Structures are given as C-alpha cells and as structure tokens.
Amino acid sequence: MSILSPPQQTRAFRWLVLALALAALATFVPLWVSLVLAAWAASLARPLLSRVSNAFGGRHRAAGVLVVGLVLSIALPLAATIVSLTRGVVSLAKGVMSSSGAKNALVSLVSGGAGGAEAEPIDILKSPQRILSLLQEHGGQAFDILGGIAGAATEAFIGLFVFLYAVYVFLVDGPDYYDWLEKHAPIDPSHTQRLAKAFIETGRGLLVGVGLTGLSQGVVATIAYLALGVPRAFVLGMLTCLASVIPSVGTALVWVPVAAGLALSGKLGSAAILFGIGVLVIGSVDNLLRPVFARFGSLDLSAFILLVSIFGGLAVFGIWGFILGPLVVRVAKEALVIAREDRLTETPDEAGEAPVEEASSAGTPEAP
Secondary structure (H helix, E strand, C coil): CCCCCHHHHHHHHHHHHHHHHHHHHHHHHHHHHHHHHHHHHHHHHHHHHHHHHHHHCCHHHHHHHHHHHHHHHHHHHHHHHHHHHHHHHHHHHHHHHCCCCHHHHHHHHCCCCCCHHHHHHHHHHCCHHHHHHHHHHHHHHHHHHHHHHHHHHHHHHHHHHHHHHHHHHHHHHHHHHHHHHHHHCCCCHHHHHHHHHHHHHHHHHHHHHHHHHHHHHHHHHHHHHHHCCCCCHHHHHHHHHHHCCCCCCCCHHHHHHHHHHHHHCCCHHHHHHHHHHHHHHHHHHHHHHHHHHHCCCCCCCCHHHHHHHHHHHHHHHCCCHHHHHHHHHHHHHHHHHHHHHHHHCCCCCCCCCCCHHHHHCCCCCCCC
C-alpha cells in the first residue's frame, strides 16, 4: 500500500514527468542549432516536397533529393565561402587596427598587399631548425591548439550530419511529430499552434525576409567593389550584407568608409561612382526587394527589436545567438499575447471568483 494519498501521488507523478521532460530537452541542447535550422529548412522546402514526390515516386525519395540539392546548392558553397573569407576578414581587421589615425584606417580599406605578419610563416617553413626550435618552445601549446581544432572540426561534422538527417526526417515525418506534440503538450492545442506558427515565422523572416534582402545588397556591393578594383571585395561585400540588418544606416556603414578611403587615396572618380551606386542602387535594393521577400517571409518584430535581439543573442549565446535571440524574443512575444488574451476572455469561475449573480442570490428562496 502506498504511503501517499491519491492527490499526492498525482502531484509526485507530475513532478516526475516535468523532471524527465527537462532531462530529455537537455539532451537536445548541444544540437539545438542543427535542429532549429533543420526545422526551418524543412518548412521552407515542404511546398516542393509534393511536386518532387510526383516525379520521384514517394516522399522518402523526394526528401532525399531535396537534401542532396540542399547540400550542393547551399551547404558546400557556404562552407567554402566561410573558409575563404575568414583569412580576408582577419587581414582586413589587422590592417585597420594597425593604422595610425582615422585617415590611414580608411585608406587601408582600399589598399591591398600582404602585411609583414604574413611573411613570417613562409620564412619559417624554409628553415627546418627554426621549426624544431619552435616545436621545443611551444610544443605543448601547439598540441592544445591542434586538439581544439580537431574538437571543433568534429563538432562541426556532427552538427552538419544532424542538420541534414533532421531535414530529411522533418520532411518525411514532420507532420506526425507535430501532431504528437500538439496532443501531448501540457498546454492548449490552439496555443501550441500559435507558438509553432511564431517559430516558423521567425525562420522564414530571418532566412527569407532579412537574409535574401541582405544577400542581394551584398551581391550588388561586391560587384561594385570588384568593378572599381577595391581589394578584398568579397570580404567587404560580406560585411555589407551583415550591415544590412542595422536599421536606418545599414549598408552605408561599409560602403561609405570604402568610398571615403578611395577619395583619400586619390581615386576621386571611383569614390564618386561608389557613392552613387550606394545611394541609388544598394539603398534602393532594400526598398524594392524587402517588400517582395516579405510576402514569402516576414518577421513580426520591429527593426529595433530585431537588432537588439540579434546583438543580445550574440552576447548571451555566442555566435549562433543571432538566430536564437530573435527566436526567443518572437516566441516570448507570442506567449505574452496569448496570456493576455486568456486573461481577457477568462470567466469568473476560471479566475477563481464566484459569479456576482449567484453570490447575491445565495440564501434566497426560489420563487414558486
């Protein structure tokens, strides 16, 4: 016989369910980035699933084809771009920070050539004795660095594998997973639906509404930098793309200093052309394309809140905070709206209060 009463047993079981649910969620935390991106990618690709299914005979084959297409069109080019641009970003940052004065810093944006710091590794490779002495002096640090690189590479490989496999699973069985969650979540199904819509809306808004607009501006800026002979054009184009999320100023944070650097280095014609492209073309891309992309994916957050959530997410969660920050803020906003609506539609009985009419007629005999 149990020492707990039935109500106590119910409460104990609820605490057990809560603890097990939190433990289960904790196992997914290390891979949350891959899972969130996979859910967003699957939601964006789902309209294509039925069309591809007709051509390849079934959801499983169609999902496999879409995942392969995702790898070939996005994953591999993105990885190659990140690897190739990392060195350029570091070189650009070193050149700007080592410049004395604002004028020299602006000129360094449009000046090419390798710095002296990049020549040292080449000289080292020509001297085996120098390599041995460095290994003796810094062997322990080198081993730690190599271990960190190997760990990061392993983590990246696991994350990529989980992302691709999760995209496939969500394409094939995503609706079944959602139906199970809606039935078993400890909240009203209508609330689950609204939170799920906010989750999908955030992905569409970031990837389509914000991402494609910024990418378009970055592409136009990169073409302009290449045409004008600006060094590190791809790096500056990527920075232009990232700056597009900043309201009001946006891409001007990049192309205006580049134009100023061209003017200070004596290339007045190139500076005038870049300034005109920045005002008339790069700035117009935002006004023309953002409403178009907003029809396919818009985010119900103001530009200021989006910017703060991105920077706050970066400060709290690290590099992937630019995704998690807006996601948490958007879902929290929807939850607060739901809670307010529930309070406004709450009946007196649900609020734990006695109805006024019943309270006033208590103890009064009924009329015949």
